[in-house]
């Protein structure tokens with residue numbers, strides 16, 4: 148048993164009882180609230196038509212493998228990983244409006260979730276990803292890689308710097324453009340708090356037209372995907388500030404967006 152798992156279970160205790168029940172003191176989670184999550188199949192979002200499951204889902208019990216976290220080394224995460232204006236720089240600064248994005252990761256009961264690995268990826272200012280399948284006819288930026296990562300602190304807070312991503316066309320429907328967004332992947336304290344989502348910007352005219360955004364039918368839940376402009380987070384003469392808080396699971400959960 149890994150040392151971390153042993154610590155969760157407690158000294159001298161077996162994690163699995165004779166009948167397979169969980170006897171550890173690992174945290175258990177409330178059932179996921181599907182009322183705030185997008186459906187697997189949303190007709191307006193064409194990719195979901197082919198990828199959504201055709202058979203009823205099989206609920207998995209919250210056993211030790213779901214309640215203990217993915218284990219990864221924190222040592223490899225460096226401070227520069229959180230600064231996308233510098234982590235891909237070759238011979239200068241990336242083009243575009245500099246932004247700072249900050250927020251807190253909390254659990255279903257509003258408590259901070261420290262030690263959460265957050266990974267982000269986004270387009271450059273022209274709306275182009277550094278990816279071989281992105282054939283959008285927009286320029287790459289030699290000084291922008293478009294990916295970063297960080298680990299939340301003791302208060303569940305994270306901060307990164309980047310440039311505002313550009314809108315880009317996609318093939319979902321005629322004249323379809325995605326609103327500006329940043330992809331987030333979170334590895335919380337356990338596999339059942341895994342979250343992949345997207346952060347949007349306030350006042351984006353494309354939001355009311357975007358099937359991915361609209362696939363979250365609950366308006367309050369949908370709007371939790373939109374960051375807030377923040378004067379406090381803004382850095383004078385340098386970067387516009389945005390706040391984006393993330394809730395893992397529960398009634399106020401940040402919806403999954405893929």
Ligand SMILES: [Fe+2]
Pocket residue numbers: 325328330
């Ligand atoms: Fe995207």
